[in-house]
Amino acid sequence: MNNNKKKNKEEKILVTRSSMPSIEEYMEELRSVWDSRYLTNMGVKHEELKEALKAYLKVDNIELFTNGHNAIELSLQAFALKGEVITTPFTFASTTHAIVRCGLKPVFCDINPKDYTMDPGRIRELITDRTCAILPVHVYGNICRVDEIDRIAKEYGLKVIYDAAHAFGESLDGRGIGTFGDASCYSFHATKVFHTIEGGAVCFGNREKAFGEMLYLLKDFGISRENNVEAVGTNAKLNEFCAVMGLCNLRHIAEEIARRKKVSERYDRNLQGIPGLTLRKAQPGLTMNYGYYPILFNKEIFGLSRDEAAEILSANGIFARKYFYPTTNAFDCYRGIFDPAETPVAKQISEQVLTLPLFADLPLEEVDRICSIIINRG
Ligand SMILES: *Cc1c(COP(=O)(O)O)cnc(C)c1O
Numbered sequence: 001m002n003n004n005k006k007k008n009k010e011e012k013i014l015v016t017r018s019s020m021p022s023i024e025e026y027m028e029e030l031r032s033v034w035d036s037r038y039l040t041n042m043g044v045k046h047e048e049l050k051e052a053l054k055a056y057l058k059v060d061n062i063e064l065f066t067n068g069h070n071a072i073e074l075s076l077q078a079f080a081l082k083g084e085v086i087t088t089p090f091t092f093a094s095t096t097h098a099i100v101r102c103g104l105k106p107v108f109c110d111i112n113p114k115d116y117t118m119d120p121g122r123i124r125e126l127i128t129d130r131t132c133a134i135l136p137v138h139v140y141g142n143i144c145r146v147d148e149i150d151r152i153a154k155e156y157g158l159k160v161i162y163d164a165a166h167a168f169g170e171s172l173d174g175r176g177i178g179t180f181g182d183a184s185c186y187s188f189h190a191t192k193v194f195h196t197i198e199g200g201a202v203c204f205g206n207r208e209k210a211f212g213e214m215l216y217l218l219k220d221f222g223i224s225r226e227n228n229v230e231a232v233g234t235n236a237k238l239n240e241f242c243a244v245m246g247l248c249n250l251r252h253i254a255e256e257i258a259r260r261k262k263v264s265e266r267y268d269r270n271l272q273g274i275p276g277l278t279l280r281k282a283q284p285g286l287t288m289n290y291g292y293y294p295i296l297f298n299k300e301i302f303g304l305s306r307d308e309a310a311e312i313l314s315a316n317g318i319f320a321r322k323y324f325y326p327t328t329n330a331f332d333c334y335r336g337i338f339d340p341a342e343t344p345v346a347k348q349i350s351e352q353v354l355t356l357p358l359f360a361d362l363p364l365e366e367v368d369r370i371c372s373i374i375i376n377r378g
Pocket residue numbers: 067068069070091092094095137163165166186187188189199200
């Protein structure tokens with residue numbers, strides 16, 4: 001039975017597959033934690049991971065969290081924001097939910113059809129006297145128009161918090177992505193390019209020292225080092241077992257990204273130039289992490305809609321993902337509150353996009369097979 005189970009699993013190709021160190025490497029890194037019995041609350045491995053990530057991400061400061069979602073929520077809380085936050089509906093549920101759960105109002109800005117990030121040309125018209133911040137997302141690792149967003153934010157005195165969950169390790173003209181805006185939030189979820197099983201981080205500059213101290217308080221119930229409780233915090237501390245996974249995975253990150261690049265380039269080779277399929281375009285100056293492989297299906301030209309393509313793939317045991325679909329402003333829980341028709345570009349892209357399986361050990365022959373199923377409609 002065990003064998004059968006295993007076999008069935010291997011026949012399917014899921015959109016992603018977590019990268020792992022060898023169990024020996026993990027156990028070796030874990031040994032001192034086991035011996036010390038210090039399992040969480042900013043332990044030795046937590047601190048080691050912080051330092052290692054600071055260097056790798058080329059950022060000044062970093063705080064670690066239980067997950068990327070808490071990183072976003074606690075950033076909003078630590079800046080003590082009130083009012084409206086301009087954001088994108090073309091994202092994972094987390095981004096919008098974080099804003100709402102902090103008692104803030106998301107105001108949705110449409111995206112640009114080239115890289116699916118927030119269209120800065122539409123931000124100004126959404127700014128009111130209640131606007132306090134902009135929360136853009138580096139979608140699929142495509143980097144937002146950081147300069148234009150920065151200019152607008154400065155002009156109106158707004159905070160900029162990037163959802164950088166898709167942008168781990170990326171840099172723009174050599175500058176770490178986490179250094180743009182006032183803060184950048186990363187996710188280290190098991191499905192991401194780099195993971196700590198569950199985990200997340202906020203990166204910020206040296207001028208945001210008070211913000212960093214508040215983040216630290218908030219993730220530990222607001223309990224200050226003097227045994228005072230200074231803020232209404234929560235529990236969002238990254239434990240030592242997760243930090244150890246992070247230390248191991250970070251050792252192999254260059255290889256992880258290189259292998260993803262090979263897979264991604266194989267898709268490019270097979271799919272580019274096919275009328276009706278739109279592939280992502282490289283952005284000038286960007287060092288990519290190859291986290292996702294999104295393609296757009298234009299039914300009129302290609303003959304297959306995104307939904308039809310997804311169905312054909314799944315009939316062949318290949319599970320691509322409609323990511324992001326629907327846009328967050330079309331979620332059931334927001335019905336009657338937000339109107340997806342206000343962001344028509346995001347709506348259209350969300351109906352055309354499919355992210356294809358992409359992980360480091362996806363064999364290139366499987367990439368060829370996936371592409372041939374798409375091209376030959378079965
Ligand atoms: C994964 C993800 C998050 C949430 O991160 P978790 O670690 O799963 O909480 C937020 N935003 C985006 C865009 C993501 O992809």
